Amino acid sequence: MPIAIKADHINPFIHSTLDALETMAFTKAQIGKPFLKTDEDPRCDISGSIGLTGEAAGSVTVDFGRELACQIVSRMLGEPHSEIDATVRDGVGEIANMIAGGAKGEMQAKNLNFNIALPTVTLGRDLSHSHPPNVTCVVVPFTTDIGSFTIEVALKTG
Amino acid sequence: MPIAIKADHINPFIHSTLDALETMAFTKAQIGKPFLKTDEDPRCDISGSIGLTGEAAGSVTVDFGRELACQIVSRMLGEPHSEIDATVRDGVGEIANMIAGGAKGEMQAKNLNFNIALPTVTLGRDLSHSHPPNVTCVVVPFTTDIGSFTIEVALKTG
Numbered sequence: 001m002p003i004a005i006k007a008d009h010i011n012p013f014i015h016s017t018l019d020a021l022e023t024m025a026f027t028k029a030q031i032g033k034p035f036l037k038t039d040e041d042p043r044c045d046i047s048g049s050i051g052l053t054g055e056a057a058g059s060v061t062v063d064f065g066r067e068l069a070c071q072i073v074s075r076m077l078g079e080p081h082s083e084i085d086a087t088v089r090d091g092v093g094e095i096a097n098m099i100a101g102g103a104k105g106e107m108q109a110k111n112l113n114f115n116i117a118l119p120t121v122t123l124g125r126d127l128s129h130s131h132p133p134n135v136t137c138v139v140v141p142f143t144t145d146i147g148s149f150t151i152e153v154a155l156k157t158g
Numbered sequence: 159m160p161i162a163i164k165a166d167h168i169n170p171f172i173h174s175t176l177d178a179l180e181t182m183a184f185t186k187a188q189i190g191k192p193f194l195k196t197d198e199d200p201r202c203d204i205s206g207s208i209g210l211t212g213e214a215a216g217s218v219t220v221d222f223g224r225e226l227a228c229q230i231v232s233r234m235l236g237e238p239h240s241e242i243d244a245t246v247r248d249g250v251g252e253i254a255n256m257i258a259g260g261a262k263g264e265m266q267a268k269n270l271n272f273n274i275a276l277p278t279v280t281l282g283r284d285l286s287h288s289h290p291p292n293v294t295c296v297v298v299p300f301t302t303d304i305g306s307f308t309i310e311v312a313l314k315t316g
Contacts, residue, residue: 051208051209051276051278053209053273053275054211054273057275057276058275059275059276089288090290093289115273116209117209117210117215118209118217118289120217120219121287121288122282122285122286123198123286123287123288124282124285125284126282126283127281127285129278129279129280129281130244130247130278130279131276131277131278131279132248132251135276154278
């Protein structure tokens with residue numbers, strides 16, 4: 001039986017998201033109330049998703065609207081990107097990578113080890129994600145001065 | 159330096175896709191001509207993506223249109239699903255899982271080892287995927303009696 005997902009499993013992803021936004025995009029984010037994902041929501045336009053294997057198997061996905069993705073990547077690179085192009089896509093993948101990589105470091109210190117895959121960035125309209133029935137997915141909303149976004153941490157531990 | 163992606167790295171995913179369709183959905187698929195992904199294409203409505211870690215790190219993604227996803231899952235379960243619901247989403251995740259799991263077995267026999275994460279299924283409109291700049295992505299088209307679909311194998315080896 002997989003053990004229950006605890007705050008210890010989610011907090012590293014919250015910390016690394018705050019760090020990634022602040023160090024890469026000079027943007028402070030505030031955490032909203034995390035909730036268990038029970039349906040298709042949240043919806044988004046562009047997402048960066050990265051697989052996790054090991055003691056905590058699953059995925060972490062960061063979900064943005066088009067405008068916020070452009071603004072975040074503009075801040076990361078110090079140059080304006082007003083539409084989704086290859087650079088914005090790659091930037092969203094880098095953010096997903098930093099979120100997964102930062103969480104991996106914090107989890108290792110707590111003796112929960114996982115490996116991270118490479119990010120897949122998906123662009124479209126009205127995107128929603130779902131995860132296998134035996135996986136717990138926690139959605140964490142964040143707000144910034146330029147808009148809101150979410151992460152989805154889907155894990156099967158033990 | 160990552161080594162170049164060879165047919166040896168892609169063929170196991172082609173074999174496991176043919177196997178998954180035939181054993182799970184009683185559907186024979188024909189392989190089209192694989193090509194290197196250089197832009198956003200192909201587009202799709204629903205995809206199942208699964209991360210890979212280890213000697214071959216990356217992801218494998220299977221891309222369907224809505225109608226074909228419904229028909230394939232209807233065949234898998236022996237009951238009609240004419241719209242995308244939770245069952246169809248889970249079915250697409252299971253197909254991604256079988257594709258990755260089957261390829262893992264064949265790759266292990268060739269001494270190239272990787273671990274597979276859990277699938278993330280994404281539904282939306284006009285979806286396209288992209289991968290990090292240092293990753294090679296090969297798109298493989300397949301046709302069946304009820305429609306066409308693609309897989310995207312994105313790998314960084316070595």
